[in-house]
Amino acid sequence: MYALLMTGPSQRVDRTEIREIEEPRPGPGEVTIDVAYAGINFMDVMARRGDAGYVGAWPYAPGLEVSGAVREIGSGVTNLAVGQRVGAFTAGGGLAEVALVRAEFVVPVPDRVQSPVAAAAPLMLTTALLLLQDAARFRPGETVLMHSASGGVGSAVAQLVPVLGGGLRIGTVGRPGKVASALNSGYDVAVARGEDLAEAVRAATDGAGADIVLDPLGAAMLETDLAVTAPGGRIVLFGNAGGGEQVPLPSAGRLIGGNLAIGGFSIRRLWATAPHRASSGLRRVLDLITQGRLDIAITEVGSLADVPAVHQLLAEGRGDGKYVAHLQG
DSSP: OEEEEEESSSSSSSSEEEEEEOOOOOOOEEEEEEEEEEEEEEHHHHHTOOOTTOOOOSBOOOOOOOEEEEEEETTTOOOOOOEEEEEEOOOOOOSSSEEEEEEGGGGOOOSSOOOHHHHHHHIIIIIHHHHIISSOOOOTTOOEEESSBBBHHHHHHHHHHTTTOOOOEEEEEEGGGGGHHHHTTTTTTTETTTSHHHHHHHTTTOOOOOEEEEEETTTTTHHHHHHHHHEEEEEEOOBHHHOOOOOOOOHHHHHHHTTTOOOOOOOOHHHHHHHHHHHHHHHHHHHHTTSSSSOOOOOSSSSSSGHHHHHHHHHHTTBBBBEEEEEEO
16 A cells, blocks of 8 residues: 655655555454545644654655545444445555544544545644533533634634634735635634734724634743733643744743643644544534534545645645645545
């Protein structure tokens, strides 16, 4: 079978290649999936550049979410069937014709959910839902500020806020040219981070500030987050898109005095340590899609050969929304 492999850390595509490798076979508690579509995520870029915690050894097989059909079942797996249509978190190796997955990472896909969207659900859509509902404890009517609003998770957050009860949606983007993309995703207000973000948030909220701030930027914006969060607000850090050293968190006294909370979220670690919680979130997302309450725009690329160029788009901040690769079927 063919798979995408990264042979060493790089800022560009020079160490990413397609290789023919041996097809995996499932062990106890595992399944293999014939991958129809695979999600392309910024976490692939973080792995490619060698960020700590993403690659155990080189070569590394990227790809963290897929949709397709169960190919083979290992011993002890009783809740899945060969040929069943599924979506799955893969923990790596999803950008391949066949993916090996722990059975507890796999969820059946309803007939009404299209396969490209199902490939975006295990990581991107589930992240957006759990960020809002579980990590930030969103309540209807609250104002949500989302950094990197034009990306995949940002686009999903914009769609989910009305589904969960509604509220003002403010998005930030890395460059002025992406403001229109954030507005098209559903944000009520969008601003480039080079502008006076604090003033823009105050103006949009009549001085009240944001109830929730969702920040994947590695705490580089933390001082601004603190300045724009309303009393009783929650800041959730869920990535380190810029790479580099994390900044120190504020003192307990500052949080207490401001009536603020800071939390962290990692969908990869949730799948690894509490897969029942992650899979429950995935099922909720698929139900919302089935009910017609959630509709996400997806950009398809035609093959594995197109994926490195998309990784570079994401690395350079030029990506727009969610990308998935069409592998077969």
